[in-house]
Amino acid sequence: MxxxxxxxxxxxxxxxxxxxxxxxxxxxxxxxxxxxxxxxxxxxxxxxxxxxxxxxxxxxxxxxxxxxxxxxxxxxLEKLALSSDSLKAGVSCVGAHYLSKDPLLEIPCIMRHTKHVRRMTKEQARRMHPAAIDGYSYSTFTCExxxxxxxxxxxxxxxxxxxxxxxxxxxxxxxxxxxxxxxxxxxxxxxxxxxxxxVPVRGQVIKVKGVNVVSYKSWLLNGDSFWVYIIPGINTTTLGGTYEYGVGDNKVAEGERKRIMDMCCWLEPALKNCTVEKDWVGLRPARxxxxxxxxxxxxxxxxxxxxxxxxxxxxxxxxxxxxxxxxxxxxxxxxxxxxxxxxx
Ligand SMILES: Cc1cc2nc3c(=O)[nH]c(=O)nc-3n(C[C@H](O)[C@H](O)[C@H](O)COP(=O)(O)OP(=O)(O)OC[C@H]3O[C@@H](n4cnc5c(N)ncnc54)[C@H](O)[C@@H]3O)c2cc1C
CATH class of the missing domain: 3.40.50.720 (NAD(P)-binding Rossmann-like Domain)
Structure with missing residues (x-):
């Protein structure tokens, strides 16, 4: 039939x-x-x-x-993060922090759609990092x-x-x-x-283990194809990274690798004791x-x-x-x- x-x-x-x-x-x-x-x-x-x-x-x-x-x-993701399947599905709720060494005149465009956003005071930003004078916090999800x-x-x-x-x-x-x-x-x-x-948009990151990082942290740099971010995952933490528009080369670049590791350790000193699981380059599918x-x-x-x-x-x-x-x-x-x- x-x-x-x-x-x-x-x-x-x-x-x-x-x-x-x-x-x-x-x-x-x-x-x-x-x-x-x-x-x-x-x-x-x-x-x-x-x-x-x-x-x-x-x-x-x-x-x-x-x-x-x-x-x-x-x-x-919110529903999934609260369900008994969250770990199996790789979905977690995370706190997120954007830090800046300059005063932020408006909410960064990168955060345009984020929810439950709170502006940090100068003191709060400094407590997150000695070089920061401004920043935002919010909560979001990771889906690995x-x-x-x-x-x-x-x-x-x-x-x-x-x-x-x-x-x-x-x-x-x-x-x-x-x-x-x-x-x-x-x-x-x-x-x-x-x-x-x-258009391929090259992104290089490092996956690390063995460090207890629980919230997302990012340092805002303007006008660069590089920005510093740390995304905590269930088993691995992602350190980034680059956003290189029009670059289709998916080989790991040693210079970028060093820059990512140095900047992420500067942002989150606990990372100095991490174990590198792997370096990774992906091509974002932009149009x-x-x-x-x-x-x-x-x-x-x-x-x-x-x-x-x-x-x-x-x-x-x-x-x-x-x-x-x-x-x-x-x-x-x-x-x-x-x-x-x-x-x-
Ligand atoms: C470094 C980096 C960090 C990122 N971080 C984030 C993040 O934090 N948050 C976020 O939202 N996004 C992030 N992204 C973007 C996100 O990863 C991509 O937008 C997403 O993976 C695209 O998924 P996709 O399924 O459309 O494409 P892909 O994952 O590329 O899947 C395409 C599929 O099509 C198949 N395929 C292609 N051509 C054919 C064919 N001819 N016949 C049969 N099969 C074919 C491939 O094998 C593959 O299975 C990041 C990307 C990179 C590179």
Missing amino acids: LSTKHQIVVVGAGISGMSCAYRLQTELPNVQVTVMSDDFTPNLTSDGSGGLWEPYAAFGTDPDKIKIWSDITYEY PKIYLPWITEKLKKAGGSVVKRRVRELTKLCEEFDLVVNCTGLGAEELAGDASL KSGIRLEVDSTYHSTVKVIHNYGHDGSGVSLHWGCAAEVVAKATESLHIPYILASKL
Whole structure:
């Protein structure tokens, strides 16, 4: 007997692809979701990210959209951080502190969407670091993809979804095999969707262990592709890092490595006793006109492609909200009813 289920394929197994796949499989009735990807966790761009919820970089994207997607993700992470699954999912609540040696005339743009923000007094800033005279504190979440991706993959499989290793060369061919295609290929969309507006943004970080750092700390530097930050994780702490627009080289640079380690130890002296787990370079998938989340009808007469890529430095911060919009677009594209309640 032929299957009556809507066959959906999600291309890409990073944080964008896996969250879409899971939401589609669990929130739409009568669907069968397959994730198709040429590589998986722990080898992806998503895996090296410290996973801080801070939707700072997705330049060119409508700020109202960023607000909606990041708020949905924030609420989801909050719920998850308070659930018994938090450690298994790699999601934690963390205090965050931005410090500066100069007076801050306005809230830094990097913090535009953050919540529960408190301005520090000069004294409070100094207590955080002797060179600081100003700063902000707030609370946020970390969602570590290296832990989160295996967890959500298992949940997808338990819900009936499947995962296949395959490099996709043409979206048109997939439209012949499936009822709906969701393209979450990050920088891979340059080739797959012929999108020349994708830009790699190089980020170098160091993953360390053996240090009891519990809050996120960052030192604001203006006009540089480098900034100092420490993101505490469940098993490892991420020290960063660089934001190098248009640089596609993913080799570790020794000079940057030394700069990251020196600056992070200066910001948080407890790091002097840490053990380096590994150096890591990732390429953030930026796009000149911002995130592409839209339905594309040009590949096939009846089968639609939903693109969801180009999340730059905010893919973790936006993933659950973007996946919600993909579910809404899939509902319309397949003409099926949408069950509103998400099953966490
Ligand atoms: C150093 C660094 C730090 C970061 N820190 C943060 C942070 O703190 N907070 C935050 O929100 N974001 C952060 N980011 C950004 C975040 O990591 C990215 O936005 C996010 O990982 C993008 O996820 P994605 O799933 O869209 O892409 P990817 O993780 O790149 O996944 C793409 C998937 O598509 C597959 N694929 C590609 N082409 C094909 C093809 N032709 N056929 C089959 N499969 C294909 C790949 O194998 C992969 O599975 C950071 C990034 C870097 C580099």
